[in-house]
Amino acid sequence: xxxxxxxxxxxxxxxxxxxxxxxxxxxxxxxxxxxxxxxxxxxxxxxxxxxxxxxxxxxxxxxxxxxxxxxxxxxxxxxxxxxxxxxxxxxxxxxxxxxxxxxxxxxxxxxxxxxxxxxxxxxxxxxxxxxxxxxxxxxxxxxxxxxxxxxxxxxxxxxxxxxxxxxxxxxxxxxxxxxxxxxxxxxxxxxxxxxxxxxxxxxxxxxxxxxxxxxxxxxxxxxxxxxxxxxxxxxxxxxxxxxxxxxxxxxxxxxxxxxxxxxxxxxxxxxxxxxxxxxxxxxxxxxxxxxxxxxxxxxxxxxxxxxxxxxxxxxxxxxxxxxxxxxxxxxxxxxxxxxxxxxxxxxxxxxxxxxxxxxxxxxxxxxxxxxxxxxxxxxxxxxxxxxxxxxxxxxxxxxxxxxxxxxxxxxxxxxxxxxxxxxxxxxxxxxxxxxxxxxxxxxxxxxxxxxxxxxxxxxxxxxxxxxxxxxxxxxxxxx
Amino acid sequence: xxxxxxxxxxxxxxxxxxxxxxxxxxxxxxxxxxxxxxxxxxxxxxxxxxxxxxxxxxxxxxxxxxxxxxxxxxxxxxxxxxxxxxxxxxxxxxxxxxxxxxxxxxxxxxxxxxxxxxxxxxxxxxxxxxxxxxxxxxxxxxxxxxxxxxxxxxxxxxxxxxxxxxxxxxxxxxxxxxxxxxxxxxxxxxxxxxxxxxxxxxxxxxxxxxxxxxxxxxxxxxxxxxxxxxxxxxxxxxxxxxxxxxxxxxxxxxxxxxxxxxxxxxxxxxxxxxxxxxxxxxxxxxxxxxxx
Ligand SMILES: Cc1cc2nc3c(=O)[nH]c(=O)nc-3n(C[C@H](O)[C@H](O)[C@H](O)COP(=O)(O)OP(=O)(O)OC[C@H]3O[C@@H](n4cnc5c(N)ncnc54)[C@H](O)[C@@H]3O)c2cc1C
Numbered sequence: 141x142x143x144x145x146x147x148x149x150x151x152x153x154x155x156x157x158x159x160x161x162x163x164x165x166x167x168x169x170x171x172x173x174x175x176x177x178x179x180x181x182x183x184x185x186x187x188x189x190x191x192x193x194x195x196x197x198x199x200x201x202x203x204x205x206x207x208x209x210x211x212x213x214x215x216x217x218x219x220x221x222x223x224x225x226x227x228x229x230x231x232x233x234x235x236x237x238x239x240x241x242x243x244x245x246x247x248x249x250x251x252x253x254x255x256x257x258x259x260x261x262x263x264x265x266x267x268x269x270x271x272x273x274x275x276x277x278x279x280x281x282x283x284x285x286x287x288x289x290x291x292x293x294x295x296x297x298x299x300x301x302x303x304x305x306x307x308x309x310x311x312x313x314x315x316x317x318x319x320x321x322x323x324x325x326x327x328x329x330x331x332x333x334x335x336x337x338x339x340x341x342x343x344x345x346x347x348x349x350x351x352x353x354x355x356x357x358x359x360x361x362x363x364x365x366x367x368x369x370x371x372x373x374x375x376x377x378x379x380x381x382x383x384x385x386x387x388x389x390x391x392x393x394x395x396x397x398x399x400x401x402x403x404x405x406x407x408x409x410x411x412x413x414x415x416x417x418x419x420x421x422x423x424x425x426x427x428x429x430x431x432x433x434x435x436x437x438x439x440x441x442x443x444x445x446x447x448x449x450x451x452x453x454x455x456x457x458x459x460x461x462x463x464x465x466x467x468x469x470x471x472x473x474x475x476x477x478x479x480x481x482x483x484x485x486x487x488x489x490x491x492x493x494x495x496x497x498x499x500x501x502x503x504x505x506x507x508x509x510x511x512x513x514x515x516x517x518x519x520x521x522x523x524x525x526x527x528x529x530x531x532x533x534x535x536x537x538x539x540x541x542x543x544x545x546x547x548x549x550x551x552x553x554x555x556x557x558x559x560x561x562x563x564x565x566x567x568x569x570x571x572x573x574x575x576x577x578x579x580x581x582x583x584x585x586x587x588x589x590x591x592x593x594x595x596x597x598x599x600x601x602x603x604x605x606x607x608x609x610x611x612x613x614x615x616x617x618x619x
Numbered sequence: 620x621x622x623x624x625x626x627x628x629x630x631x632x633x634x635x636x637x638x639x640x641x642x643x644x645x646x647x648x649x650x651x652x653x654x655x656x657x658x659x660x661x662x663x664x665x666x667x668x669x670x671x672x673x674x675x676x677x678x679x680x681x682x683x684x685x686x687x688x689x690x691x692x693x694x695x696x697x698x699x700x701x702x703x704x705x706x707x708x709x710x711x712x713x714x715x716x717x718x719x720x721x722x723x724x725x726x727x728x729x730x731x732x733x734x735x736x737x738x739x740x741x742x743x744x745x746x747x748x749x750x751x752x753x754x755x756x757x758x759x760x761x762x763x764x765x766x767x768x769x770x771x772x773x774x775x776x777x778x779x780x781x782x783x784x785x786x787x788x789x790x791x792x793x794x795x796x797x798x799x800x801x802x803x804x805x806x807x808x809x810x811x812x813x814x815x816x817x818x819x820x821x822x823x824x825x826x827x828x829x830x831x832x833x834x835x836x837x838x839x840x841x842x843x844x845x846x847x848x849x850x851x852x853x854x855x856x857x858x859x860x861x862x863x864x865x866x867x868x869x870x871x872x873x874x875x876x877x878x879x880x881x882x883x884x885x886x887x888x889x890x891x892x893x894x895x896x897x898x899x900x901x902x903x904x905x906x907x908x909x910x911x
Contacts, residue, residue: 244792245853246868289748300746302755303723318886325870326711326850329883329911330764330891334722334755338748358799382667384690384776424799426820483744485668515746552742553749563749570749574736578765578898579751585894597750 148204149184152228155196159187159234170229172222173214174276176478176532177561179222185229191309191317191347194230198345198591199315201228207591207610208313210341212253212284215276217479218560220288220340224595225610230345232283238262239348246353247306247323252283252346259351268353271298274556275464283346289338291556293389293463294420296514298354300556302337309348310336313591323350335582340558341593343586357422360388361432362450362459365439366413370394370509372443373415374490377513379438380419381486385431389420390514391463397508397521400469407458410446417444417513418463466510467521474506474523478535482546483555486516495545496520503538517555518546543569559597567599621737623768626655629735632906635766637704638678644708645761645908652906657703657768661685669774670726670745675703675767691774694724703767709759710848713841715869717778717802717816724773725754730765733899743771756894762905764898778816783840784826785812789833791867792857797832798825804867807842808859811867814841849878883911 145162152160161167162184170182183206188194201208207227214221223229236253243266250259256277260269273292274280284290286308291300298304307321321333336343367373373392380387393401394415402409409416417439421431436447450456470477484492493509500507500522511519522538524531543553543566553563553570567576580598584590594606627633632652659676666689673682683697695705696712706725712718727741740753757765781802791806794813803814813829815822829835842864849872856865856872865872883891891911895902 242854246795289752291746295746299719299723300748302752303720312886312890316886316889318884318890320887323852323854323870324850325853325866326709326848328850328881329759329887330894331709331722331755331759332887332890334758335752338752343751355795355799378667381669386776423817424821424824426824427818430818430820483742483746485665485670485744487665487668512746516744517746550743552744552747555744555746556748558748559750567750570742571739574732574738575740575753576750578732578738578740578753581897582751582753582756582894585890585897588893 144204148200148206151200151204152184152186152197155193155200156186156188159189161185161187170211170214170223173216173219175217175219175222175560175562177219177222179219179224181226182223183226183228185231187231187234189234191311194311194345194347195315195317197228197230198311198313202315202591207594208345209593210283210287210345212281212287213255213279215280216284216288216560217481217557218554218562220558220560220593220596222561232346233281235347241266241353243268243353245323247350248353249348249350250282251348252281252286254282256280256282256285263353264356267356269356270351271295271304271354272301275467282349282351286337286346286349287339287341288556288558291512291517293391293512296390296512297386297388302334304352304354305333305337305349306352307350308333308336308346310344311347312344313587313589336586338558339586340560340597342583342596344592359425359428360420360422360456361428362456363419363432363435364409364448364450364459365417365419365436365444366410366446367417367443368414368445370415370493371490373417374493374513376417376439376442376444378486378489379442380435381514383434383438385434387419387431387435387514388422389418391418391511392416392513393418393463393466393510394508396473397466397469397510400472401462401466403472404465404469405458405462407455407462409462413445418459463510470508470521470523473508474525476524476526478522478524478539480518480520480522480539480542481554481557482518482543482551484516484518484546484549484551488549488551489513489516492518492545492549492551496542499538499541499545503534505534505538512555515555516551561596564597564599621768623658624731624735624737627731627735627766630903632903633766634905635703635762637676638700640698640700641704641708645910647907648905649907655766657701657766662769664689666691666774670743670771671774672769672771673702674769675701675706677702679705686774687777690777692718692777693772693774694719694721695772702770706758706767706770707760707762711871713805713844713866713871714803714814715866716800717814719773719775722755722758725758725770726773727771728754728757728767729769730757730767732765733901733904737768738765741771745773759910761908761910763895763908763910764904766904780819780822781814781816782822782826783812783814783838784829784835785810785838786829786833786835789829789835793832794829795868797828801825803841805842805864806867807864812838812841844873845875847874847877848872849874887911
């Protein structure tokens with residue numbers, strides 16, 4: 141360890157005591173998030189417990205010429221939270237208090253480390269929930285949801301995170317504390333709150349969030365439709381949307397993942413179906429019955445071989461448990477997976493899905509699909525054994541083709557996981573130099589010196605300031 | 620390069636004229652600014668996809684009519700003017716709870732930068748987190764960061780039934796506990812109008828539950844709304860007096876006099892000032908007008 145590191149650590153310890161971690165085990169752990177990317181060496185990790193502590197840590201990092209990386213639960217899938225250039229890691233997971241719930245105005249103030257599902261559990265007895273429900277909701281944090289503008293199965297009707305955030309307290313990269321947005325109807329000025337969401341930690345550090353809370357619907361109907369092929373399931377999804385129905389959720393799983401899920405949860409998912417569609421409608425009792433019937437009819441018109449409606453809340457919960465644990469169930473098939481995330485127009489779902497299977501075959505890889513079909517959000521999981529020599533090259537090559545196919549279908553790079561380092565190399569395929577230049581200008585308005593999570597999202601080489609702040613680290617630092 | 624980009628050019632003060640329905644918002648544009656008009660027309664509309672691509676100079680009336688042809692609608696307020704104007708003003712529809720927030724409905728923006736370049740942000744699909752969110756920056760920016768040429772908007776099905784009802788004795792603040800997702804609850808101090816939307820049996824059921832808190836009659840539409848919008852917290856609305864219409868649960872209040880501009884914090888002003896100078900270093904876009 142160098143004298144520069146010693147001085148940095150000493151300053152951080154003066155603020156946080158033993159809540160600064162710099163041992164090699166901790167640093168190794170934080171090289172990664174839930175993606176396949178390895179960031180290299182993490183600097184010291186600061187377990188902050190208040191906004192003021194975050195502010196002081198940011199200022200100390202600044203004084204030592206080091207960048208900062210905010211981190212929630214580290215479940216991000218695009219490498220957004222991995223360290224580049226030995227930054228100071230600011231962990232928000234200990235700031236996990238629900239500060240205030242106002243059911244009259246339907247909002248709540250929470251700290252960024254609150255786990256998504258914990259918030260909903262807290263709200264359930266009051267008759268409310270937090271609408272964004274990523275499949276990782278048992279562990280991911282509200283700060284991470286804001287960072288990635290995360291979605292979830294039920295974001296089809298309710299909207300992704302951005303639609304559910306009213307105000308955000310942020311510690312900017314220069315240590316200033318600012319509140320973006322407000323609890324009033326249409327806060328004046330530029331929508332800096334809206335812009336900040338999905339900023340992947342590059343616009344500042346979230347230290348407090350005012351979320352909208354959503355009343356629980358009195359009636360819910362959950363349908364499980366079976367099909368011979370994923371194409372039929374996808375065509376049903378397009379037809380439901382085209383019929384003017386906006387279900388609360390529409391999720392598709394192909395046969396291979398359905399079998400794995402069924403082995404895991406044992407709730408009666410059909411093992412012989414080529415694909416299943418889990419569709420949910422909520423609202424008042426009469427209307428949900430009408431919509432459930434229409435979805436069932438549309439499904440049968442598009443080749444559904446079986447339509448089953450969950451008979452009880454318990455059955456409904458089990459079906460959802462199956463869907464939400466799908467990624468865990470994948471472990472039965474292969475030791476490693478690479479989860480992709482692109483969006484295509486809903487009318488192109490069936491074609492793109494077939495293209496995905498073809499690409500996987502061409503690269504000699506197994507693939508399963510489990511995805512947010514209702515908004516055209518594909519999630520192909522490429523399955524492999526990470527021990528196999530050269531395997532990652534094939535996985536990345538197939539991934540690149542999937543991205544290409546999605547863009548060619550009129551789609552976009554990411555629906556909910558973000559760009560991070562994963563999709564950085566593809567940004568030029570979707571945006572022109574001028575487009576990227578303007579994204580960069582937006583970023584610089586928040587963080588002119590590129591101190592917060594530098595080196596992500598905007599393609600490497602585009603921003604001189606980013607490279608500068610990564611190079612500022614003394615060479616031998618942190619091994 | 621588009622014709623609009625050529626028209627805007629790269630030099631000299633320039634302002635876009637829409638329908639002039641909100642010309643006063645954000646301050647008077649300098650008189651030496653050259654006036655330009657954005658192109659108009661619906662470029663493509665795919666009802667099954669629930670998105671529409673529309674040029675900024677299109678009137679909201681034309682867009683509304685096009686969407687209605689396929690039993691759809693969008694989040695833009697239907698108060699006259701143009702699509703581009705409405706997007707940069709950023710006001711929500713008075714029935715925002717039924718229509719959705721404007722900021723969430725602008726999926727992609729194409730605008731001309733201060734340097735005269737065509738810039739695109741966001742994407743064509745209903746879900747997208749590819750890079751920093753330029754559409755949300757442009758909504759409500761009053762044309763101070765870029766001049767909008769085209770947008771892709773999310774559309775929504777028009778519900779099978781929409782019914783306004785009015786009560787003179789119901790407490791407007793208890794309605795949310797009686798009705799799931801009313802599309803609007805408007806109160807003028809003496810009576811309350813509620814917009815119920817959805818399947819016909821749901822609307823009937825909602826109306827039925829409303830009778831437990833007052834007596835109701837069907838009416839043709841909303842109140843006439845005073846000219847100026849105030850942005851308050853929902854919890855502040857019970858203090859309203861004088862001539863007003865308040866959107867309960869949302870916080871918007873319409874009044875005859877404008878709301879005094881709330882003071883923004885120094886840090887917000889600092890970010891906003893940097894934003895403006897990063898996007899428009901010479902201050903040529905709508906000079907004199909400010910969004911903050
Ligand atoms: C099994 C599995 C299922 C998943 N399912 C979904 C899904 O259905 N939908 C979905 O959208 N995502 C999903 N994800 C991805 C991931 O869970 C989400 O992106 C989640 O919101 C990340 O939260 P986190 O707390 O883990 O954030 P991290 O991974 O710790 O961070 C994510 C990003 O946000 C930044 N960040 C974190 N906290 C802050 C803060 N306080 N201030 C500023 N920036 C911050 C980080 O720097 C990073 O760029 C899934 C992941 C896994 C592993």
